[in-house]
Amino acid sequence: MTRRRSILAVGALVLAPLVCARGGGAAAAQGKAAPAGGQATVSRAAFGQTADGTAVESFTLRNAHGIEVKAITLGAIITSVRVPDRAGRFDDIVLGYDDLAGYLRKPSYFGAVVGRYGNRIAKGRFTLDGKTYTLAINNGPNHLHGGVKGFDKVVWKGERASGAGAASVTFRYTSRDGEEGYPGTLEARVTYTLTDRDELSFEYAATTDKPTVVNLTQHSYFNLTGGRTDILGHQLTIDADRFTPVDATLIPTGQLAPVEGTPLDFRRATAIGARIGQDDAQLRNGGGYDHNFVINRRGEGLVHAARVVDPASGRTLDVQTTEPGVQFYTGNFLDGTITGKGGIVYKKRWALCLETQHFPDSPNQPTFPSTVLRPGSEYRSKTVLTFGVAR
Numbered sequence: 339m340t341r342r343r344s345i346l347a348v349g350a351l352v353l354a355p356l357v358c359a360r361g362g363g364a365a366a367a368q369g370k371a372a373p374a375g376g377q378a379t380v381s382r383a384a385f386g387q388t389a390d391g392t393a394v395e396s397f398t399l400r401n402a403h404g405i406e407v408k409a410i411t412l413g414a415i416i417t418s419v420r421v422p423d424r425a426g427r428f429d430d431i432v433l434g435y436d437d438l439a440g441y442l443r444k445p446s447y448f449g450a451v452v453g454r455y456g457n458r459i460a461k462g463r464f465t466l467d468g469k470t471y472t473l474a475i476n477n478g479p480n481h482l483h484g485g486v487k488g489f490d491k492v493v494w495k496g497e498r499a500s501g502a503g504a505a506s507v508t509f510r511y512t513s514r515d516g517e518e519g520y521p522g523t524l525e526a527r528v529t530y531t532l533t534d535r536d537e538l539s540f541e542y543a544a545t546t547d548k549p550t551v552v553n554l555t556q557h558s559y560f561n562l563t564g565g566r567t568d569i570l571g572h573q574l575t576i577d578a579d580r581f582t583p584v585d586a587t588l589i590p591t592g593q594l595a596p597v598e599g600t601p602l603d604f605r606r607a608t609a610i611g612a613r614i615g616q617d618d619a620q621l622r623n624g625g626g627y628d629h630n631f632v633i634n635r636r637g638e639g640l641v642h643a644a645r646v647v648d649p650a651s652g653r654t655l656d657v658q659t660t661e662p663g664v665q666f667y668t669g670n671f672l673d674g675t676i677t678g679k680g681g682i683v684y685k686k687r688w689a690l691c692l693e694t695q696h697f698p699d700s701p702n703q704p705t706f707p708s709t710v711l712r713p714g715s716e717y718r719s720k721t722v723l724t725f726g727v728a729r
């Protein structure tokens with residue numbers, strides 16, 4: 339692995355492919371979540387078909403404490419995350435739909451893996467090794483989240499595995515040379531692992547046969563109240579002294595600006611709603627928070643990037659990552675026109691995203707960490723979420 343991106347020792351978790359789901363192959367084959375009881379489990383079930391007849395499957399990961407994560411092969415979408423509050427009551431803390439039809443009709447990136455390039459590329463153009471590539475313009479004047487049919491809208495292949503105290507599903511997708519304008523055949527995979535330590539990790543890998551750019555991220559929308567109210571009361575900490583200021587089309591100016599003295603200073607836990615309405619040029623550009631933060635780090639490897647606490651339920655979410663940045667987005671474009679799981683209407687600021695990633699528009703920003711992937715190198719990236727409760 340010659341790539342400058344963090345090289346990960348995945349050796350800590352040895353996951354053996356499953357012949358039948360641990361804790362009850364029969365139950366899993368029928369699609370029932372295997373019972374909790376000291377062992378993480380994974381089961382698989384049908385989840386419908388796309389318009390062209392491609393079957394979509396759903397995988398359910400469950401750990402010893404009853405935490406349950408569901409993901410489907412469409413877009414490697416995480417469709418639900420059920421975690422307890424301080425009274426032990428379980429709620430689903432991510433936005434999404436009850437069925438496949440919802441995801442096909444109005445995807446909105448809910449829970450999906452975004453690629454080949456998460457976030458924006460200015461004017462849908464970049465030059466690599468002297469050749470200019472043209473991508474779809476699907477967000478104002480810019481390219482967003484991999485294009486018209488990005489990785490969130492394709493059907494991946496899923497395979498489950500489990501080992502001591504951990505259960506996982508690996509999704510694989512081959513993106514053809516020229517897909518959405520990007521050069522090179524990209525073999526991409528992501529593994530979601532739920533452990534009995536109440537961690538959910540995302541491990542990404544990709545290889546290419548021609549030089550290309552890659553920036554994969556997970557686009558779950560979190561609401562730690564379980565959808566009872568918006569997220570303005572959530573307390574947020576981001577371990578970032580700097581952010582990448584953006585223009586009115588949300589393209590970075592190229593600067594790394596200090597958060598100090600701005601409403602983007604989340605170095606101490608602060609309610610998301612405390613400053614979101616301030617008259618600030620960056621907040622105006624984003625319609626709220628929609629910014630990439632430069633995570634404080636010395637060297638490579640997993641570092642703590644952010645912590646979210648819902649004071650009402652006590653639920654907490656910690657984010658660690660090997661990535662240099664995290665896009666903090668406050669659901670500014672949700673407007674009450676989407677009705678999600680259980681009939682909940684997704685209003686403005688109903689959820690927050692913490693998309694660990696390389697910085698937006700890196701292919702056009704020579705001073706940002708590179709997102710170029712070349713044949714013979716492997717793209718690797720890891721993010722770990724930890725669920726907890728504050729008493």
Ligand code: BGC
Binds near residue numbers: 447628671693
């Ligand atoms: C972007 C937002 C965009 C949203 C769509 C975020 O990653 O930063 O601007 O509207 O994704 O879900």
